[in-house]
Amino acid sequence: MDAVLFGLFAAGVHEYLRGVVGTAKPRVAGVGAGATGVGAVPGEIARLAAAWRVLLKQHALGADGRCVVCARAGVGWRRWFGWLPTRRRPGMCTVWQVAVAYFIRRSPAADP
Known part of the structure; x- marks a missing residue:
């Protein structure tokens, strides 16, 4: 994946996480399920x-x-089956794909 494009996705995800923390409202003690104060x-x-x-x-x-984490995941089996071709292409791993899908993309049904 292009480093510039990945940087834009990463900035968007981190901006979303900062915004969520900044807009969270305190819960009153005893109100709602699981309130701890x-x-x-x-x-x-x-x-x-x-x-x-x-x-x-x-x-x-x-x-x-x-x-860097997911690229190392296949090292163990490659040692035993080194003759098998690997088809990993550069790009976002599933962790980043989930983050982008949940924190940046908007579902059409979720728009007001």
Whole structure:
């Protein structure tokens, strides 16, 4: 995948995560399922956004245009079956594909 295009997707995903954390409203103690006190919602959203950031950082593109984590995933079996051709092309791994699909793309039914 082109580094510029990936950079645009990455910026969009990180902007979405920052926006979600910034717009979370505190929940009043005892209201709603699973409320653990004032500020429970923003705290949980911030934790989820931080977890996504760490996961996406781990799955960054390497110099060859492939995910550094997913590119290593097939190393073990290639040692035993080195004669099998690999068809991995440069591009976003499934982690980034899910992030882009959920955080940047909008479903036509979801538009107001």
